[in-house]
Amino acid sequence: MSPEQQRIAIAEACGYKDVAIRLTGGTIKVMTGFKNFPFDEEVPDYLNDINATHEAVKSLPQNLKHRYFDCFCAVVSGAISLNGYSEATEATAAQRAEAFLRTLRRWEEKKLIHKIDTTDLDLDEMSIEEAIEYLQSLQEKYSKDWTDLQIYEDPCYEGGYHLKLRGKRFETDLEYENRLIYEKEKLEDRMTRDRSEYERLKALFEKEQ
Secondary structure (H helix, E strand, C coil): CCHHHHHHHHHHHCCCEEEEEEEECCCEEEEEEEEECCEEEECCCCCCCHHHHHHHHHCCCHHHHHHHHHHHHHHHHCCCCCCCHHHHHCCCHHHHHHHHHHHCCCCCCCCCEEEEECCCCCCCCCCHHHHHHHHHHHHHHHCCCCEEEEEEEEECCCCCEEEEEEEEEECCHHHHHHHHHHHHHHHHHHHHHHHHHHHHHHHHHHHHC
16 A cells, blocks of 8 residues: 555554545645534644554454554564564554555555466568568557567577567456455465464463462
8 A cells, every 4th residue: 555545544543534635835745634613724734643543443442453553563563473572563554554454454465477478489480571460460469458568589509599578467357356365365374373472371370470
């Protein structure tokens, strides 16, 4: 998510309406929204103001506080528990903001850019006119979804090279959804294992007291 998207999502979760970036004095861009109608007020800079982010976290219902802690740990240290008190106290406003949005399941991942190499472009038996026509057809085929299309030389182990078509595209909606499902399942599995280990160590510690 972009910083603006995060700020808007947090503001909306905190009760702001009609949040948008508006011009003040014709030049300065300020993000504002309506929380106390009819007054249009500036939205807190949650990603840089740790006090504003703290107030947002305080607004979470009690039944989500445990989930926030899990998300906070995952964002800050990549685990279910923090590796030392300093990690919690030194967490940035941006990290707390991300954990807040993940708690509410409003965090949106960016789509990844995929690269593609086609099969070898076999132009050896083609005339120049045929090769041009063939390359133009490939350009038309991929141009809707792919950018930066180019022909490059791929060296062969036996010497020489193959001509290939290379380009870039954003992952499809289905690929995006499947990746998020996979990453969510992987994160939940890791958090389950970490919590199990935490409970085991906690029980062992209490037993020795």
